[in-house]
Amino acid sequence: MNVIGLDISKDTIDVTLIKTNGQTDYTKIGNNAEGFEILIDWIRSKRIRKTAISMEATGIYYEEAAEYLSTVYTIFVINPLKIKDYAKSQFSHTKTDKADSKLIAEYTKRHSDKLTPFRPSENPNLYKMINLLQQLKQQQNESRNRLHAAKDKFIRSTHEAIILLLAKKITQAAKRIDRMIKQQNSLKQHYQNLQTIPAIGKDTAAILLRHLTDKTFSKANQFVSFAGLSPKIEQSGTSVHKKGRLSKYGHRQLKRALFMPALVAYRIKAFPKLINNLEAAKKPKMVIIVALMRKLAKIAFYIHKTEKPFEKTRHQTA
Template sequence: MTVIGLDISQHTIDCFIKHHEKTGVLQIENNRTGFIKLREWLKTHKIRKPLIAMEATGVYYEAVAAYLSAYYSVSVINPLKIKNYGKAMFSRTKTDRADAVLIAEYAYRHADKIQKYETPTYEQNRLAKLLALFAQLNLQINQQQNRLHTAKDTFVLAAHRAVLDVLQKQLAATEREIRTCIQQQQGLSEQYNNLKTITGIGEKTAPVILHYLNLKRFRNANEFVAFAGLSPRIEQSGTSVNRQCGLAHYGHRRLKAAFYLPALVAYHRNYFPALVDNLTRAGKPKMVIIVAIMRKLAKICFYVHKSGKPFDRSRYQEKI
């Protein structure tokens, strides 16, 4: 089996061939000319069916992943998995070429487990961009509000208020565009409406959860929970250490964050009394209970999305 590891930056891509008989390195530009050069390089090495592995580095991987997936098997890997693998292998060299080698070695060892990349549709890609813009505007609004609180000068205050006003208008416009983007697609609109029937899931969180549910094929609810970073982290060593240690440190932060406010609402309105009562009697603190509700909501979202039907508490009680 041949694996090509790609370490991607804004302008360049470092490539490494991992094969039991040969290795090779190449640096290309992160554009179509570079992608074609990579294909020619693989032909020179007589490599026809490689697995091409890369990290999900911001938006810089998207173009090369979309291009190469038309010709080869491509896998886009969570950067944290590569980082942890590097630590386990005691890798101390931090260069673009060394990173390409590490990515190739990880993919070579885990080829039977990593999922094949599927190029998002135009609609999926547009929704992702709108959600990213919404998150960015929210962040900028928070930053601007902090500046407003510390400003003393009259002119500076007026300037910050003007900027804040523009940002808030753009945020509202982006939120409307997200809803329009979803409503224009019948299948997506139905999925969105089904998610909103779930206790605590509203108009702001449903699009985020929907985007990630459609991002990849999850085999079961636990896989989606793990993808969101809501799985409990377990430490085990012989008979002396065997305990849960909070949440796993991997997962998609935006997806994980999307479940927090719905879980908080569900907690205060007592939507899941049995779960809360059991954990309270076990002496669990409030934050542990909130996380348990987040995990429960993630599972419900998976089942509702998979069934294609609105939420029915009695139907999913056994599963969740």
């Protein structure tokens, strides 16, 4: 089988082709519809058959490419941790976009029989609206930061106006998402069940629903791994009390969506046994927050799978 590895960034995509006979080729395209068409033409010019395309599940940048190209080719979306581990096993120390695209292609060629083909979204308009809402929120936060730093009166008033406009659009987008989900019987009950989880509101429930419905997860740990919810502790000498930090791997949107609910869950002691055990072990606050994010993700998986609302006695140990 011929395989193509894509290393995807915000604006560009590095492309490495490994043919059945082992020969390689490389190109670079834009991360947009025009770039995808250029890639399709490039592949056709190689006169090859049975071609699969692979990419990492990083952020939201890969999603449009996966959706677009899946109409023509078999697509594999791979957990970035798998590629990282593969790079270590190959003693690969070259860190460029071109080299990464080749690693993705090599991994696919070796493990294609174990990979699950990407399934196009059944609700593309809904998911585009969810993405839009998150982008609006990010723009609002950026504008608030600029307002905080601004001294000039005109600049401040401009940022204030932008923030007000974004707030209006955020409200409109959130209402539209809520309405779109409730109009679909297959999603409505799942959506409402997810909101019974402590600290999970409508916006987070919509994002959880999107990924739980749109991806094939057979186990809770697969969903947790997809989100990249593995804590990372920095240690130096005998000190183990340094601040923890989130893994940079996993789906950024999903990870970001679980962060604020985890903070709320920590504040209200939604899962006292977990929190008390970690605090007794002198774990840094960020490690506890990540553990709560992981717990919320696991509970969301079980609730979606069982189609039942949150039950305190059942899900405290999830």
